[in-house]
Amino acid sequence: MAGATLARELGISLRSLYRDIATLQGEGVPISGEAGVGYVLGPGLTLPPLNFDAVVLGLRFVEKRLPEGLGDDARRALAKIEAVLPKGRSAADVHLLVGAPAAGSAAVLDQIREAIRKEDALKIAYRDKKGDASERTVWPIVGGFFDAAEMVAAWCEMRGDFRHFRLDRIERIALAGRPMERRHRVLLADWRLFRDSRDAG
CATH class of the missing domain: 2.30.30.520 (SH3 type barrels.)
Structure with missing residues (x-):
């Protein structure tokens, strides 16, 4: 994907994108390409399994503390998780809550x-x-x-x-x-x- 397109989709500047790509490459993420040409995420990236309770709690935290922007993203992510959970499993099963932030x-x-x-x-x-x-x-x-x-x-x-x-x-x-x-x-x-x-x- 072209850098300008990726930066636009992520809502960041092209300079920030180049900096972040360089950081990810430095951490061993298999990204190939270069500035002005485009980038491709190669095979070989593996992520550790995620703890379901931790993911739900983290999303609830973002939803509660950052109600707009990232909070909206967290709500959508929770809805997507709910949609693919096996029958009988629900985010409501995670009995961990986040308190409301200070006003303003x-x-x-x-x-x-x-x-x-x-x-x-x-x-x-x-x-x-x-x-x-x-x-x-x-x-x-x-x-x-x-x-x-x-x-x-x-x-x-x-x-x-x-x-x-x-x-x-x-x-x-x-x-x-x-x-x-x-x-x-x-x-x-x-x-x-x-x-x-x-x-x-």
Whole structure:
């Protein structure tokens, strides 16, 4: 399939597609082809068997936490799974549920995902645990779901360092209208080193 066609179907830029293909090839996925020509997934790719309960729980999590976009995809995937299950088996048999997200967090997550995809900076109005408000420009890196809160890890221009922000404390969020000053993959690698150094300490 031509790269431009594949990128369009996936809803990503051609540059992102080339980067992702190179990553998959580096992991040993048998993809042949080249930029400007097209790509073919070759034989030999095997995936480990999936645990049915884990798959259903994961899809429920995405459906609940990201109600639009990925949530719609999760709902469709669950429906397709239901359609091919053997008689007497149902996703309803998986007695594991996911709690509702904090009010408004899905919209904030959508903005964060869009910024990461575009490698754009974000402007946020944030209120810390003491109640102090601040306006910040951040470069989002990754979102995370924890027991107590949903978070985003980002490079904070004001602090000149990595910071973690609770989504329920973000009062306003918008694209800053300019790109991050470092590529996302570089930021992600640096943040992992930062996180690992903190864990080791």
